[in-house]
Amino acid sequence: GAVVSQHPSWVICKSGTSVKIECRSLDFQATTMFWYRQFPKQSLMLMATSNEGSKATYEQGVEKDKFLINHASLTLSTLTVTSAHPEDSSFYICSARTWTSGGLRARGEQYFGPGTRLTVT
């Protein structure tokens, strides 16, 4: 399967500061990357969808000015949590998707990064 890395794997920051999380597809070009948030014992919540070179599409209820997404290349997307608050503490997971089909790949296959655990104090 394809490999997606995420950095950092965990971060602790003070309230009011900003945190940047990187997501990289290591061995394939991702047409689309997704950012999810997951609170303990809850399901994945899609925050936003980003395509290389264009603005991200945010899900309803997600503040685009607070969660800044940049998708600068086909292998890199970043999520910046600005002015973080304790309620932003969560597990942030990115995924990358290729849109090829046939053979061993299914259209829309998503590969997840290992996640970033953010704690805001």
Place this chain on the structure above:
Amino acid sequence: QKEVEQNSGPLSVPEGAIASLNCTYSDRGSQSFFWYRQYSGKSPELIMFIYSNGDKEDGRFTAQLNKASQYVSLLIRDSQPSDSATYLCASEGGFKTIFGAGTRLFVKA
């Protein structure tokens, strides 16, 4: 609203038994379907995908798709305690992948 529905569980099976996980989807236009496994505190991991009606087998896992009934299932044969996790069903719904909330599986030793 496109949806993927799963029983949240927990589903508890004894070691060595077959675990059967089910999922229904609402978008008839969906072409590909995925099963992900998520261990507690970890990110989801793709186990299998299926896009043709019928069964697809990979080791101890079998995915089943019935497009007429809009139904997807995952069978895990010879279940092991290490299979204990949350299993997410997902459908490719055009530009967006729709995830179910997941079914928690416990395999008792």
